[in-house]
Amino acid sequence: xxxxxxxxxxxxxxxxxxxxxxxxxxxxxxxxxxxxxxxxxxxxxxxxxxxxxxxxxxxxxxxxxxxxxxxxxxxxxxxxxxxxxxxxxxxxxxxxxxxxxxxxxxxxxxxxxxxxxxxxxxxxxxxxxxxxxxxxxxxxxxxxxxxxxxxxxxxxxxxxxxxxxxxxxxxxxxxxxxxxxxxxxxxxxxxxxxxxxxxxxxxxxxxxxxxxxxxxxxxxxxxxxxxxxxxxxxxxxxxxxxxxxxxxxxxxxxxxxxxxxxxxxxxxxxxxxxxxxxxxxxxxxxxxxxxxxxxxxxxxxxxxxxxxxxxxxxxxx
Amino acid sequence: xxxxxxxxxxxxxxxxxxxxxxxxxxxxxxxxxxxxxxxxxxxxxxxxxxxxxxxxxxxxxxxxxxxxxxxxxxxxxxxxxxxxxxxxxxxxxxx
Amino acid sequence: xxxxxxxxxxxxxxxxxxxxxxxxxxxxxxxxxxxxxxxxxxxxxxxxxxxxxxxxxxxxxxxxxxxxxxxxxxxxxxxxxxxxxxxxxxxxxxxxxxxxxxxxxxxxxxxxxxxxxxxxxxxxxxxxxxxxxxxxxxxxxxxxxxxxxxxxxxxxxxxxxxxxxxxxxxxxxxxxxxxxxxxxxxxxxxxxxxxxxxxxxxxxxxxxxxxxxxxxxxxxxxxxxxxxxxxxxxxxxxxxx
Numbered sequence: 329x330x331x332x333x334x335x336x337x338x339x340x341x342x343x344x345x346x347x348x349x350x351x352x353x354x355x356x357x358x359x360x361x362x363x364x365x366x367x368x369x370x371x372x373x374x375x376x377x378x379x380x381x382x383x384x385x386x387x388x389x390x391x392x393x394x395x396x397x398x399x400x401x402x403x404x405x406x407x408x409x410x411x412x413x414x415x416x417x418x419x420x421x422x423x424x425x426x427x428x429x430x431x432x433x434x435x436x437x438x439x440x441x442x443x444x445x446x447x448x449x450x451x452x453x454x455x456x457x458x459x460x461x462x463x464x465x466x467x468x469x470x471x472x473x474x475x476x477x478x479x480x481x482x483x484x485x486x487x488x489x490x491x492x493x494x495x496x497x498x499x500x501x502x503x504x505x506x507x508x509x510x511x512x513x514x515x516x517x518x519x520x521x522x523x524x525x526x527x528x529x530x531x532x533x534x535x536x537x538x539x540x541x542x543x544x545x546x547x548x549x550x551x552x553x554x555x556x557x558x559x560x561x562x563x564x565x566x567x568x569x570x571x572x573x574x575x576x577x578x579x580x581x582x583x584x585x586x587x588x589x590x591x592x593x594x595x596x597x598x599x600x601x602x603x604x605x606x607x608x609x610x611x612x613x614x615x616x617x618x619x620x621x622x623x624x625x626x627x628x629x630x631x632x633x634x635x636x637x638x639x640x641x642x643x644x645x
Numbered sequence: 646x647x648x649x650x651x652x653x654x655x656x657x658x659x660x661x662x663x664x665x666x667x668x669x670x671x672x673x674x675x676x677x678x679x680x681x682x683x684x685x686x687x688x689x690x691x692x693x694x695x696x697x698x699x700x701x702x703x704x705x706x707x708x709x710x711x712x713x714x715x716x717x718x719x720x721x722x723x724x725x726x727x728x729x730x731x732x733x734x735x736x737x738x739x740x
Numbered sequence: 741x742x743x744x745x746x747x748x749x750x751x752x753x754x755x756x757x758x759x760x761x762x763x764x765x766x767x768x769x770x771x772x773x774x775x776x777x778x779x780x781x782x783x784x785x786x787x788x789x790x791x792x793x794x795x796x797x798x799x800x801x802x803x804x805x806x807x808x809x810x811x812x813x814x815x816x817x818x819x820x821x822x823x824x825x826x827x828x829x830x831x832x833x834x835x836x837x838x839x840x841x842x843x844x845x846x847x848x849x850x851x852x853x854x855x856x857x858x859x860x861x862x863x864x865x866x867x868x869x870x871x872x873x874x875x876x877x878x879x880x881x882x883x884x885x886x887x888x889x890x891x892x893x894x895x896x897x898x899x900x901x902x903x904x905x906x907x908x909x910x911x912x913x914x915x916x917x918x919x920x921x922x923x924x925x926x927x928x929x930x931x932x933x934x935x936x937x938x939x940x941x942x943x944x945x946x947x948x949x950x951x952x953x954x955x956x957x958x959x960x961x962x963x964x965x966x967x968x969x970x971x972x973x974x975x976x977x978x979x980x981x
Contacts, residue, residue, distance in 0.1 A: 380774065403784055427650065491691070633679065634651060679880075
């Protein structure tokens with residue numbers, strides 16, 4: 329390794345800072361501060377892991393989808409999530425880490441995924457609630473990421489956001505059908521919204537004053553808005569949508585605040601958030617076990633294809 | 646048995662005739678044939694392309710024109726992948 | 741061509757597609773590699789699309805899928821076989837996609853079976869891709885590692901006894917079934933040989949294993965599959981989703 333003098337280091341840093349300041353994208357071969365690289369790897373990996381772990385709660389209902397139309401939609405959506413995981417792992421790989429490395433860390437519990445997927449899908453209405461609320465929250469988080477300072481991540485997010493626009497709509501439409509359906513269906517929809525509302529709000533992360541990574545990420549333009557700002561934006565969007573659904577949101581403190589021009593909402597149970605994050609949620613164990621098993625059970629298949637390629641003289645990069 | 650990771654391939658998609666192939670992303674595959682198929686599944690699920698190149702560090706491989714139909718037509722009849730497929734009551738915003 | 745003849749054929753082919761799509765859907769979240777999650781789902785979605793068109797020729801797609809008893813399903817037993825390991829899934833897909841491609845190719849060319857011809861013309865392109873996928877994997881598993889070879893051999897052998905049924909004539913389909921069978925055998929044999937796998941030599945017909953599915957007689961795991969598929973729909977009679 330060639331020694332980089334302090335002067336050169338400073339010059340590199342200046343070029344990087346100028347690029348970020350003028351809203352230019354940082355690309356894989358550009359010099360970047362190690363901490364920037366590490367932050368991106370951590371965030372993109374967590375995002376990728378969330379996509380593939382997030383397949384599980386919804387796939388749980390593919391075989392029981394109540395109509396063939398809904399079944400096709402759900403299969404396509406879960407498939408998209410696998411695809412989005414792939415885009416994101418690719419983006420992470422441009423930073424010099426391999427997908428295998430990232431998967432190993434996920435399987436060993438050394439990298440996280442979004443805690444929301446540690447909640448169970450107990451009824452069919454949960455599929456609709458995930459589409460409306462969880463995907464809705466994800467989109468609110470992700471749209472600003474399309475302008476993230478790191479090029480490959482921003483480009484992956486553009487593709488993902490474009491594809492995900494149907495995810496939220498199908499969820500909303502499904503909940504609407506339930507809400508306007510039989511009394512049993514309506515009750516099923518309300519129950520699902522009751523269970524998914526608060527965890528969805530937690531998806532934006534801890535309050536700004538407790539968020540350990542936020543300030544630096546915003547300075548680097550990896551992140552564009554604070555957790556609390558995004559959460560407020562999401563609440564403001566959801567309230568009228570819930571009214572149109574004919575469903576209520578489980579928060580007695582929810583009301584319009586004329587002065588702020590936003591909805592006020594009740595306190596979030598951060599104890600639950602930290603508890604689930606630390607592994608104590610209803611499905612943490614189950615999700616990671618299934619992921620690990622799929623990977624281990626697939627080892628012989630991946631080996632077979634690699635052996636075949638080697639035997640038949642295929643180019644291996 | 647220890648598994649070595651499949652190599653990484655870069656994928657280039659021609660979105661329609663008259664345009665050049667542009668970089669769509671990357672994926673893992675054991676060899677060129679599988680890389681092409683995986684690329685088709687992954688990067689053209691919504692009829693985004695009429696032709697694909699995949700490139701390991703060693704070179705470029707392109708799909709042949711004969712394969713166009715089975716490769717790309719099936720995606721055209723999956724309108725549920727597009728948001729306009731869903732009905733939303735009047736006045737509901739931000740979906 | 742009378743409507744009743746078309747109905748029987750549409751039901752048989754529609755049930756094949758519906759049931760295999762369901763089995764492939766069970767892979768979601770369990771595939772050996774992420775790229776294969778996407779590939780298997782693509783095939784499942786194509787088949788589900790075919791099933792919906794075919795069943796709609798017969799009646800209401802959801803009533804047919806969700807409210808029929810096991811004995812009223814007309815799919816071949818091959819497609820209802822459990823996923824097993826990835827080798828079983830691939831062997832099932834190779835046997836079935838080869839059949840479907842040859843059959844749909846003939847239906848598309850004949851053009852005289854009314855509604856089915858249009859569907860077949862479109863489906864044959866999808867199915868060509870499914871067959872290619874199965875073929876690529878058969879080669880890699882058969883000619884990969886000793887373990888994969890062993891697993892693929894076991895899978896091809898285990899499912900062989902369900903392949904005779906594919907060539908039982910279906911009412912309403914004007915097809916030379918003998919010729920279809922010999923084309924199928926030639927195609928599958930060629931793939932297996934390239935994959936360094938022997939062509940299984942067990943029986944392909946028998947009192948129970950051949951023709952039974954088309955007559956509504958199925959294997960044990962099918963009832964459980966239907967119970968899972970139908971329970972939610974049946975729990976809410978008359979509801980819309």
